[in-house]
Amino acid sequence: MEIRPYQSRDEASVVALWNACGxxxxxNNPHRDIERKLTEQPELFLVGTEAGRVMATAMVGFDGHRGWVYYLAVDPAFRGQSHGKALMREAERLLIERGCPKINLLVRNTNTQVIAFYESLGYAQDEAVSLGRRLIPDLPAQAG
Ligand SMILES: CC(C)(COP(=O)(O)OP(=O)(O)OC[C@H]1O[C@@H](n2cnc3c(N)ncnc32)[C@H](O)[C@@H]1OP(=O)(O)O)[C@@H](O)C(=O)NCCC(=O)NCCS
Incomplete structure (x- = not known):
């Protein structure tokens, strides 16, 4: 897998990958999520390719205090080959380079099986509860 920053021509394949990965x-409107990320640290929006085809992503950011990773995804056909691990290690390298002392990430409570993956990479559950408040509804009828 080659890891590089997202390019605009990747949009359709990235959204298809996220759909395939649930x-x-x-x-959440994925096209708006991509558009917004391109306004802040676009170089930290990573895609993984095999033979030029997008098969993995990680949307990374540093807010000046913590680093965050969203949309970590590996195409089901390419799983179990350490690509997810390689993307997380690259995210860590890029964050350390920026002086970021800690990575946080959110796992949906419907996706708890992925916790074992993060634990195998040295991540541990924090003593914290995540709260959120939507500021801009992407789809007015379904603001969540
Ligand atoms: C999570 C995900 C990115 C892992 O990608 P992957 O390329 O298959 O993972 P890797 O091959 O790099 O696995 C790294 C390690 O985690 C372990 N692991 C991977 N998936 C696991 C799982 N579901 N349960 C337990 N361990 C797992 C592997 O055994 C491996 O350990 P090893 O290095 O000792 O062999 C992939 O399953 C995915 O895209 N899932 C759907 C999207 C998703 O849930 N993203 C996270 C949102 S928070």
Whole structure:
């Protein structure tokens, strides 16, 4: 797998990958999520390719205090080959390079089986509860 920053021509393949990986929720518009990421640290929006084809992603950011990873995805046909691990290690390298002391990430409570993956990479559950408040509804009828 080659890891490089997202390019605009990747949009359709990235959204198809997220759909195939079950990462899209009705209240999140993936096209808007991509558009917004391109306004902040676009170089930290990573795609993994095999033979030029997008088969993995990680949307990374540093907010000045913590690093965050969203949309970690590996195409089901390419799983179990350490590509997810390689993307997370690259995210860590890029964050350390920026002086970021800790990575946080959110796992949906419907996706708890992925916790074993993160634990195998040295991640541990924090003593914290995640709260959120939507500021801009992407789809007005389904603001969540
Ligand atoms: C999570 C995901 C990115 C892992 O990708 P992957 O390329 O298959 O993972 P890797 O091959 O790099 O696995 C790394 C390690 O985690 C372990 N692991 C991977 N998936 C696991 C699982 N479901 N349960 C337990 N361990 C797992 C592997 O055994 C491996 O350990 P090893 O290095 O000792 O062999 C992939 O399953 C995925 O895209 N899932 C759907 C999207 C998703 O849930 N993303 C996370 C949102 S929070």
């Amino acid at each position: 990462l899209i929720r009705p209240w």
